[in-house]
Amino acid sequence: MFRKILIANRGEIAVRVIRACWDLDIATVAVYSSVDRGAPHVRQADEAWAIGPAPAAESYLRIDKIIEVARASGAEAVHPGYGFLAENPLFAEACEEVGLVFIGPPASAMRAMGDKVEARRRMIAAGVPVVPGTEGAFDGDTDQALAEAERIGYPVIIKAAAGGGGKGMRVVDGPEEMASALERARSEAQTSFANPTVYIERYIRRPRHIEVQVLFDSHGNGVSFGERECSIQRRHQKIIEESPSPVIDPETREKIGEMALSAARAADYVGAGTVEFLRDDDGSFYFMEVNARLQVEHPVTEEVYGRDLVKAQIRVAAGEKLRWTQQQLVPRGHAIECRITAEDPERNFMPCPGRIEAVRVPSGPGIRDDSAVSAGYTIPIHYDPMIGKLIARGASRGEAIRRMRRALEEYRLEGITTNIPFLRKLMDHPDFVAGNLHTGFIAEHEEQLHQVADPSADEITLCAAAIHAYRSQIQRSLEQDVGQASGQASNWLRLGRARCLGRLA
CATH class of the missing domain: 1.20.5 (Single alpha-helices involved in coiled-coils or other helix-helix interfaces)
Incomplete structure (x- = not known):
């Protein structure tokens, strides 16, 4: 086992990894930018090293600086968390070149899954169903795109091959929209990923976003941890996640678990990862992508399966075999996660950085708070506005929802604007409670979710x-x-003073 690990990240995920290292009796090294000098992850680590100014491009994305600190501090391994360099194959290779263990999948798997076109090709070869679309990258003109769309059937969606997070994506409902959508998708892909390559596939309306957590060791063993329902999104960014999905029965869970394992094996995967699917109204599942890292929403899986995925990541990276078989992984209860962000839902979710004056973290049965804030901490403008994750677990979905409502009512972050009021409305929405979810849920119910909760x-x-x-x-x-009364009595006060001073006979 490792003696010291460097965490190449910040915020709540850095704190989460530090806690896992404590449990394994591993020393930790934090890195920080100039605005994070007093951040919670810096205070909680055994040692902390500065790596540059506030912009991520000059600090948390500087591979050379992070490698330099790792070597100077005596770290044996690097945990990338999620975001920043977590899915950068160059970072994984740089660690390997200097003898550091990268706690994540190999660079080859990242490349295979990071290119969406290559990932589609591998999934087709492995027998994993994909959404009907172009077989490879599309580099044709508008007329050729129109021909492909006619073959696939409208509506279609144009996606960036190197994309993610909703960037480089355009939905095309008819031929008249193709030219501008193709141009914009390519332009955004170039701007966001330095790669204008796109592909086209059928657009599934009102799908559910279902993902499966997988974990592989370096000895060829792999297991799946059931599914997560991630359909509550805004502009392709998840807001609420839960496990298990309200529409997945044990038979389907086993089926998509095998599909996810096949998808990961197609890339020779090692470590923790997530295979994402779209579920159509008819119950069909289509491969979407593999996230070659730990997911933000991993706590709901931990709560339902009773396993620590971060500790499992570290053990696998140290060369250990998996400690569980598929038969030992049985879901119990239900868990829901809300992402707490410093955003104003009433102003189009505008980021609201600022100083937190007071904090009251919810607690009680079934409540878990994964955050990295404290009173006096200033949320910087330079990074993602997510403050933390609030997780509620219950024996049933209904109990988990009720506990989440209570926790959201208890949560207080004074001094900044957050999305907590919006999350409360989501928890109360009848369709959410009934489990009638799809990726367009927020857009469909936007007026209800933004109206004043009480008409009076x-x-x-x-x-x-x-x-x-x-x-x-x-x-x-x-x-x-009282003042007037005091004025009337003031003459007596003056007389008393005069007598004391000997001014009256």
């Missing part, structure tokens, strides 16, 4: 203001009466 709230506010004004007026009148 304005009237109550006016009444409260009127009562406050009346009481203030009464208080001022009383003070005036």
